Amino acid sequence: MTGRRLDRDFYARGALEVAPELLNKVLVAPDGRAGRIVEVEAYRGADDPGSHGFRGPTKRTATMFGPPGHLYVYFTYGMHWCANVVAESDGVAAAVLLRALTPLEGLDAMYGARGPAARRDRDLCSGPAKLTQALGIDGTLDGADLVTADRGVTILDDGTPPPPSPVVTTRIGLTNGSDLPWRFHIEAIPDISRP
Numbered sequence: 239m240t241g242r243r244l245d246r247d248f249y250a251r252g253a254l255e256v257a258p259e260l261l262n263k264v265l266v267a268p269d270g271r272a273g274r275i276v277e278v279e280a281y282r283g284a285d286d287p288g289s290h291g292f293r294g295p296t297k298r299t300a301t302m303f304g305p306p307g308h309l310y311v312y313f314t315y316g317m318h319w320c321a322n323v324v325a326e327s328d329g330v331a332a333a334v335l336l337r338a339l340t341p342l343e344g345l346d347a348m349y350g351a352r353g354p355a356a357r358r359d360r361d362l363c364s365g366p367a368k369l370t371q372a373l374g375i376d377g378t379l380d381g382a383d384l385v386t387a388d389r390g391v392t393i394l395d396d397g398t399p400p401p402p403s404p405v406v407t408t409r410i411g412l413t414n415g416s417d418l419p420w421r422f423h424i425e426a427i428p429d430i431s432r433p
Contacts, residue, residue, distance in 0.1 A: 239264055239272045239343055241394030246385050249306035253280040253325040253332040258422045260323065260334055262398040264342065267373040268390025271347050273339025273363050274398070277423035277430040279409045281322070283331030288415025291331020301381045302331045309391060311370070311380040318367035319376050323384065323393070337410075337421070339363035340429045341372070348372040365431040401425065 241264060249256060257280040266272045283291035283303075290312070295303045301310040302324060310322040310333050326332035341348055341362045348362045352372050356362050363369035370376065375391065382389040404422045409415065410432055423430045 239266050239270070239394055239396065241396035243385060243387065244307070244393050244395060246305075246307050249323065249325050249384070250327060251306075251325060253282055253334050254420065256280070256323065256325040257334045257420070258404050259400050260336075260393070261400040261404055261422060261424055263400075264394040264396050265321075265336060265339060265369075265373070266392050266394060267344075267375060268379075269344065269347065269374065271344030271373045272342045273369065273373065274342055275336060275338075275393075276340050276427050277338035277421070279335040279337055279422075280325075280420040281331075281333050281335060282326075286415055286418070288409060288412040288418065289331060289333075291333075292414075295331070299331065302333050303329060304381070307383060307385040309375075309379055309382040309384055311375060311377055313377060314367075319370040320366045321370050321375050321379075335366055336369060337366050338423070338430045339369050339372075340427065344373075347374075360428045364429050368431075 257278045281289040290299045305328040308324045322333035322335050362372045382391050407421045409421045
C-alpha cells in the first residue's frame with residue numbers, strides 16, 4: 239500500500255474528532271495485509287461508562303491512557319482481539335475502536351486466517367474481532383506506534399477523503415453508554431459489522 243502515515247497531531251485530538259476522520263484511511267498490518275477503515279466507534283474515559291478507561295488506568299488499559307497514535311489491543315470474551323487507535327493526550331483515556339474494514343491487500347492471507355467462516359470478501363473484516371483475525375493483529379501489537387510503524391502496523395492516508403456526512407449511530411454491544419451516538423460508518427457499504 240502507498241500513502242502517507244498519519245502524524246501524531248492527527249491522533250492528538252478528542253476521540254469524537256478523530257473517529258469520523260479515520261473513515262477511508264487504510265490500516266496496514268506488519269505483513270502488508272491492509273483494509274480501508276469503514277466503521278469506527280469513539281470511546282472516552284471518565285465521562286464514558288462504556289469505556290475501558292471509565293474507572294481509571296489498569297494494567298490492561300495502560301496503552302489507552304498513553305500517548306496518542308498508538309494501537310490499544312485487548313482480549314475480549316475470552317476469545318477475540320479488538321484494536322483501537324489511541325487519541326487525545328498522554329494520561330487521558332480516549333480511543334477509537336476499529337469496527338470494520340474493506341479488504342484491500344493480502345486477501346488470500348485474510349481468507350486463510352479467517353477460515354471457513356469467511357465465504358465472501360465482506361466476511362473478512364466486517365466486525366472488530368474479524369478484522370483483527372484477518373490482519374493477524376493480537377496482543378503482541380498492543381502499544382505499537384502507528385506514527386513510526388515501530389512494529390510494522392500503521393494507518394495511511396492514500397488520498398481518499400473521509401465521507402462528508404458519515405452515518406452516525408449509537409455504539410454496538412454495550413450495556414453502559416449504549417445511548418451515546420459515537421459510532422460512525424460509511425453509508426451503503428456492505429463491509430460494516432451491522433447496518
